[in-house]
Amino acid sequence: MSSYSVSAANLTTLNKKIENYKTVTHxxxxxxxxxDxxxxxxxxxGWMYSKLKEINSKNVSKLTPVWTYSTNLDSGHEAPAQINNGVMFVSTPYNNVIALxxxxxxxxxxxxxxNPYDLSVMHNTSRGVALWGDKVYVAxxxxxxxxxxxxxxxxxxxSQIGDWSIGAYITSAPTPVKGKILVGPSGGEYGVRGFLEAMDAETCETAWKTYSVPGPGEAGHETWKKEGKRPDAWKYGGGSMWMPGNYDADEDIxxxxxxxxxxxLGxxxxxxxxxxxxxxxxxxxxxxxxxxYQYHxxxxxxxxxxxxxxxxxxxxDGEKKVKGLVSPQRNGYMYWLERDGKGKIEYLEGKPFVANNAFKSLDPKTGRPTYDYDHVPVTGKRVSYCPSLWGGKNWPYESYNPDTGMMxxxxxxxxxxxxxxxFQDDVEPASGQFWAGIDIPDLDVYLADQSKGVGQMQAWDVNKRxxxxQHDYGKTMNWGPVLSTAGNIVFSAGTNDRMLRAFDAKxxxxxxxxxxxxxxxxPPVAYEVDGKQYIAITAGYGVDPHWTNGVLxxxxxxxxxxxxxxxxxxIWVFALPDA
Structure with a gap:
């Protein structure tokens, strides 16, 4: 895509220049x-783990707020505070970035x-920034x-990465890797073909662009069959790469x-x-x-x-140790995978962490599910399934703690x-109109058992699998990303009682x-300034959590x-009282 230089004096309110900013390197x-x-x-x-332990399970009950800062904005705040040498950056809905x-x-x-005056998107949130060199990158x-x-x-x-007018807007935090800034757009509900783009950090020029749905001549294109009313479905098949990735620096993958x-509808x-x-x-x-590795x-x-x-x-993995990948997926299953250091991903095991009535079983060798077609949505028929479309776990980050060996x-x-x-034959894909194959007013969200709750915090031993x-929150969904620390603490919020909680990690x-x-x-985060540990989290309800809570x-x-x-x-920041 194109790139250009911009004079942005009218976009930034400068209260005080940051002196002696510490360069972020590979x-x-x-x-x-x-x-940091x-x-x-x-x-x-991708661990969401801090080695800091001044705040620990013995003294966390003394934690107290030390400062707050209002973003002066509504809607869903989903970005972590990111800290570099005592400087905090927080991105917000409507694409503000605040430096504190x-x-x-x-x-x-x-x-x-x-943003354009006529901008219209499903989610007006931002999930973070990228720090590289002496710059901050925000989508x-x-x-x-x-x-x-x-x-x-x-x-x-x-750089112009996506076209919001067709549904390719960006909420993801960009990821910095070796002088490139990587980001992909949303758009799976608008008939946009997903992709990831790398921008040169210095020039804002495109370095490469990779589609998640392979085109003709590319490996995997044959998995999009040229059948039915839409033989060219791959052109607008979704596959948004709308969250930041992880990186194996040793293997450079x-x-x-x-x-x-x-x-x-498949x-x-x-x-x-x-x-x-x-x-x-x-x-x-x-x-x-x-x-x-395809989960389903x-x-x-x-x-x-x-x-x-x-x-x-x-x-x-049994008696041997492997380079592993572990992921609790939206389909309600936890997956243990192996990476070979060259890019190949192999299935080890999958176990449900919440109820799933659409999968009868997983193949023990490949993990490929066998479906119960009574719970697979199709065109022209009302179908129910569990977990809901928001999944057993949505985008909020899980945490891995190497001290406890738990996720x-x-x-x-x-x-x-x-x-x-x-079948939406009255709407063109990638036209900027909702194109998911359903009418939102027709979507019914409900509890399988009205007497039971919904939100949970689960702790899994990743080696014993x-x-x-498990902590049950009761009649509330849990939209809280998780932070674990070397102080034997798990921090998380995300419930509609507004509580930020600290759990004993064990x-x-x-x-x-x-x-x-x-x-x-x-996401809650931990950092240290002048030898003192702090916990930061940004509160701000909105988007899907707000909608689903209202329905339920x-x-x-x-x-x-x-x-x-x-x-x-x-923005809330907590610490222990000074001695």
Whole structure:
């Protein structure tokens, strides 16, 4: 795509220039020093884990707020605070970026993106920034990728990645790898063919672009059968790469998650449909796809595999240790995979972590599911299935703690939906109109058992492949990404009671909780300034969590659902009292 330089004095409010900004290098990103939080998930492996332990299971009950900062914005705040040498960056809905002193909360600058006045997208959120060199990179809902001067917030250059007018808007945090900034758009509900694009960090020129749905002559294209009313379904088959990936720096391989098929109904695009609902391995220099694993074929449930699997070296497979990949997927199954260091991905095992009535079983050798077709959505028939289209776990990040050997999963069980699939011959794909094959008013969301709750925090031993403990939140969904620490703590929010909680990482005991101004659906993070540890999280309810909570609360007859969750973004920072 094109790139150009921009004069952006009118886009940035500069309160104070950041002096002596510490350059972010490839080495620093690999090392992931615990005092910083340079990547959205903390490290390239995607662990959401901090080595800091000043705050621990013995003293976390003393945790107290030390400063807050209002974003002055509504809607869903889903970005982590990212910290570089005492400077905090937070991206917000509507594509603001706020730079703050991470110790005091004082503002350095605020960037306001110049989105088109007639912009219309499904989700107006942002899930983070990329830090590289002396710049901050933020994607826009208008499909742009923007390079900002880290010291002042001035926009230096911009690349047009996606076209929001056809549905290719961007909510993802970009990923920095070796001088390239990688990002993909959303659009699976609009008939957009998904892709990942690499932008040169210095010039904002395109380095490479790789589609998630292979075209003619490319491996995997044969999995899109030329049958039915849409023999060219691959051209608008979805597969959005709308979340940041993970990176194996030793082997120099990217791992990325690929989203749902488009339209949602698989019978309108026959075949396995690679690389929809898959994890793929890629060459970061060229974008070439080197390997893949598809969790379920011909995705018909909107069970996007959007989060890349976590990289865990030394994962046990029986008596041997392997380079592993572990991922709790939206389809409600936890997957253990092996990577060979060259891009090949092999199945080891899969186990359900919430109820799934669409899969009868997984093949023990390949993991390929056998379907119960009573629960596979099709055109012209109302079909119900569990878990719901939001999955056993949606986009919120899980966490892996190498000290406990456990993975902490923000799960939702007992929630289902039904709809009647339709053939949308009155809407053109990639026209900027909703094209999922259903009418949203026809979507029915409900609990499988009205007496039971939904949201959970689950802890799984990744080597024993078994659940160790579970905390049930009751009548609320859980939209809270998870942070675990070397202090034997698991932090998470995401429930409609507005609580930020700290769990004992080994036992699941709730050790501390604090009511925020709004439900926090952003990742909590840990960092250190001048030898003192802090925990930061941004509260701000909105988008899918807000919609689903309203639907379920309206159906509740027990009086236990909290329907009225306040909105409004606030950055919260906590620490232990000074001695």
């Amino acid at each position: 080495t620093r990103l690999i090392e992931a020093a615990p005092e 939080w340079l990547l959205p998930k903390g490290n390239y492996e 002193n991470a110790k005091t909360g004082q503002l350095y600058w605020r960037y306001k993106h110049d 826009g809902l208008d499909g742009t990728l923007n390079a900002l001067d880290a010291a002042t917030g001035e926009r230096l250059c911009q 990217l791992y990325w998650g690929v989203g749902n098929g488009s339209p949602w 019978d309108q695009r026959p075949g396995d449909n690679l690389y929809v609902a898959s994890s793929i391995a890629m060459d970061p220099d060229t974008g070439k796809i080197k390997g893949h 074929y011909n995705d018909s449930w909107d069970w996007a595999a959007m989060n890349a699997p976590m990289l865990i070296d030394g994962l046990k 902490y999963v923000p799960a939702n069980d007992n929630i289902c939906n039904s709809f009647k699939g339709k 078994e659940k160790v403990w 036992t699941g005991e709730v050790l501390w909780e604090f009511p925020l101004n709004s439900t926090a659906i952003a 609360a309206a159906k509740d007859k027990s009086g236990e659902w909290i329907a009225d969750v306040p909105e409004g973004g606030v």
